[in-house]
Amino acid sequence: MDEIEAFSNYLTKSVNRRLLTVLSRVLELPDDYLWDNVQSHGSPTGEGYFRHALFRPVQKQTQEASKGLRMHGHTDFGLTTLLFSVPISCLQIWGRDEQWYYVPYKPGALVINIGDTLEIVSGGHFKATRHRVFRPPADQLHEERLSLVLFNSSIGDLRMAPAHDSKLIQREGCVEEQGVYKEFKKLTSQGKLVPTNRQWREIQIATCTDPTDTVNNRVGAHQVLIDGKVMHQREYMGVKVVLPVIFDFQLLVFILSLLDS
Ligand SMILES: O=C(O)CCC(=O)C(=O)O
Numbered sequence: 001m002d003e004i005e006a007f008s009n010y011l012t013k014s015v016n017r018r019l020l021t022v023l024s025r026v027l028e029l030p031d032d033y034l035w036d037n038v039q040s041h042g043s044p045t046g047e048g049y050f051r052h053a054l055f056r057p058v059q060k061q062t063q064e065a066s067k068g069l070r071m072h073g074h075t076d077f078g079l080t081t082l083l084f085s086v087p088i089s090c091l092q093i094w095g096r097d098e099q100w101y102y103v104p105y106k107p108g109a110l111v112i113n114i115g116d117t118l119e120i121v122s123g124g125h126f127k128a129t130r131h132r133v134f135r136p137p138a139d140q141l142h143e144e145r146l147s148l149v150l151f152n153s154s155i156g157d158l159r160m161a162p163a164h165d166s167k168l169i170q171r172e173g174c175v176e177e178q179g180v181y182k183e184f185k186k187l188t189s190q191g192k193l194v195p196t197n198r199q200w201r202e203i204q205i206a207t208c209t210d211p212t213d214t215v216n217n218r219v220g221a222h223q224v225l226i227d228g229k230v231m232h233q234r235e236y237m238g239v240k241v242v243l244p245v246i247f248d249f250q251l252l253v254f255i256l257s258l259l260d261s
């Protein structure tokens with residue numbers, strides 16, 4: 001336990017703090033701005049957590065119900081997420097060309113996701129990383145996968161808002177046309193309160209949808225068609241969150257091959 005605590009402390013107070021320094025500098029804020037004003041403190045991970053999970057290969061029935069999906073496309077709620085690069089490829093990110101890509105394995109590397117809070121604090125200059133967990137390529141389907149993730153959380157009572165002290169935001173304004181920032185902006189411009197970091201975090205964790213739920217994971221339930229693309233749509237506290245599913249032809253071929261065998 002002591003070792004885990006020391007490791008969490010190191011990841012949060014050394015690695016993440018330096019990361020927040022770099023991100024503060026990009027926003028032309030004092031070096032410790034994000035660490036002092038947004039990062040949650042009080043324990044090794046503040047209100048965030050360090051998660052260690054070992055995933056076993058999934059059974060055929062689960063594989064078919066989930067269509068290979070292990071976690072829906074989403075953005076993390078907080079400031080930054082630190083994921084340890086692992087040799088079993090499951091983590092995917094959404095590319096600018098609107099395709100999902102496996103994050104390549106780099107021994108000893110950390111994968112850093114930008115979370116919703118950081119997107120909003122940065123006035124949309126940083127985009128929250130859209131990612132999902134998907135079945136690995138065929139040659140890794142029977143392997144166990146270790147997932148080590150540090151979620152850096154932001155101060156629970158804080159309402160999410162752009163850092164108006166940022167010289168970058170003062171000079172260039174906010175980037176309003178995308179992501180969760182756009183939805184938050186809509187609420188504030190209607191004079192409504194946006195959720196606090198704690199509310200945003202808790203509702204997302206509590207209502208996380210199950211990829212094997214064949215009742216809700218279909219168009220007309222949790223999914224909608226936008227410009228011919230299948231999107232996963234949820235609403236949390238008046239904030240609409242729409243994330244891509246897309247139809248995967250490789251997957252169709254894979255399922256048909258399972259039915260054949
Ligand atoms: O297990 C992983 O690689 C990522 C998990 C994840 O994205 C999450 O828990 O938010």
Ligand SMILES: [Fe+2]
Pocket residue numbers: 074075076131
């Ligand atoms: Fe995530």
